[in-house]
Amino acid sequence: MKVGYALREIREHGSDAQWWRKRFLTHVVSRYYDAFPPERSRVVDEDWDNLLLLDACRYDLFAEVLADHPLPGELSLRKSAESGTPGYLRENFEGAQFHDIVYVTANPYVNTNLPEDTFHEVVPVWKDGWDDEERTVLPEAMLEAARDANERHPDKRLLVHFNQPHVPFVGEVRLGDRGIGNLRKRALGEEKTDARERNRTPFEMLGAGEVSKEQVWEAYRSNLERVFPTVETLLSELPGRTAVTADHGNALGEWAKPFPVRVYGHPLGILIPALIDVPWLVHDDGTRKRIRADAPVGVREDDEDDTDAEEDEVDEATRERLRDLGYAE
Numbered sequence: 001m002k003v004g005y006a007l008r009e010i011r012e013h014g015s016d017a018q019w020w021r022k023r024f025l026t027h028v029v030s031r032y033y034d035a036f037p038p039e040r041s042r043v044v045d046e047d048w049d050n051l052l053l054l055d056a057c058r059y060d061l062f063a064e065v066l067a068d069h070p071l072p073g074e075l076s077l078r079k080s081a082e083s084g085t086p087g088y089l090r091e092n093f094e095g096a097q098f099h100d101i102v103y104v105t106a107n108p109y110v111n112t113n114l115p116e117d118t119f120h121e122v123v124p125v126w127k128d129g130w131d132d133e134e135r136t137v138l139p140e141a142m143l144e145a146a147r148d149a150n151e152r153h154p155d156k157r158l159l160v161h162f163n164q165p166h167v168p169f170v171g172e173v174r175l176g177d178r179g180i181g182n183l184r185k186r187a188l189g190e191e192k193t194d195a196r197e198r199n200r201t202p203f204e205m206l207g208a209g210e211v212s213k214e215q216v217w218e219a220y221r222s223n224l225e226r227v228f229p230t231v232e233t234l235l236s237e238l239p240g241r242t243a244v245t246a247d248h249g250n251a252l253g254e255w256a257k258p259f260p261v262r263v264y265g266h267p268l269g270i271l272i273p274a275l276i277d278v279p280w281l282v283h284d285d286g287t288r289k290r291i292r293a294d295a296p297v298g299v300r301e302d303d304e305d306d307t308d309a310e311e312d313e314v315d316e317a318t319r320e321r322l323r324d325l326g327y328a329e
């Protein structure tokens with residue numbers, strides 16, 4: 001890091017305790033976990049025909065909601081490969097091709113952080129299924145996209161990546177209003193909102209002492225409850241073996257052991273249980289899909305190795321938004 005840049009950052013943010021926490025997590029704690037990582041699993045090594053991926057859903061939250069709103073299937077715990085979506089995508093999919101998977105996504109990172117030919121098809125619901133009022137993709141839009149993808153590709157594994165329970169909280173209990181709008185704007189090539197003008201996430205509000213842990217948990221839980229009916233519908237409709245899981249969790253002030261610093265949200269590389277303990281619920285209807293891999297939709301063979309300057313700009317812009325989204329400093 002250049003000295004001049006570091007000094008400017010300190011002058012601008014030096015009085016902000018949360019900024020110092022994030023810097024310490026990024027430059028010290030994440031490096032510790034690089035050197036001493038816990039055992040983790042990759043979702044691509046699991047056996048499934050359909051995967052319903054809940055963004056930022058920690059295991060204990062899922063188990064609590066499941067107790068009140070039962071879903072068919074058997075629940076167990078998995079250790080996710082990373083503590084944020086970009087790292088999760090990198091650890092599971094980067095450097096390989098999965099032409100037997102159709103990826104239906106509410107999260108723009110799937111399009112911006114992975115090569116175009118990684119999957120047989122990526123269905124970017126975050127483009128056309130975006131709800132301007134709620135500033136996210138709602139479960140109902142994902143349900144229709146998943147149904148359509150399953151009908152068009154009965155011989156492919158289906159991965160459905162919901163936004164919920166990731167912020168913004170759109171359940172009955174609301175708290176904060178920050179979502180993935182900036183990331184979507186950048187992925188579409190539009191001008192982003194100035195990070196200095198954005199509102200804090202509920203997890204940042206908790207870290208700043210502006211709200212209580214109970215308030216955040218209630219809204220977080222309500223956001224998960226918002227997507228449960230759609231998950232239940234897909235469990236009943238999709239053929240074969242369907243698993244419900246998450247890419248990572250969210251921290252509400254847990255310690256980044258062995259360091260005496262608390263964690264809020266889901267910064268990358270912080271491999272504590274609150275962030276990598278995720279649900280793994282499996283429902284098997286007894287009839288497995290007959291899966292086969294085919295060439296990616298819309299990608300010509302002579303295009304696969306090309307590098308597009310505009311895509312490079314999108315990737316760089318996405319990295320700029322990590323701090324706004326809470327994935328990294």
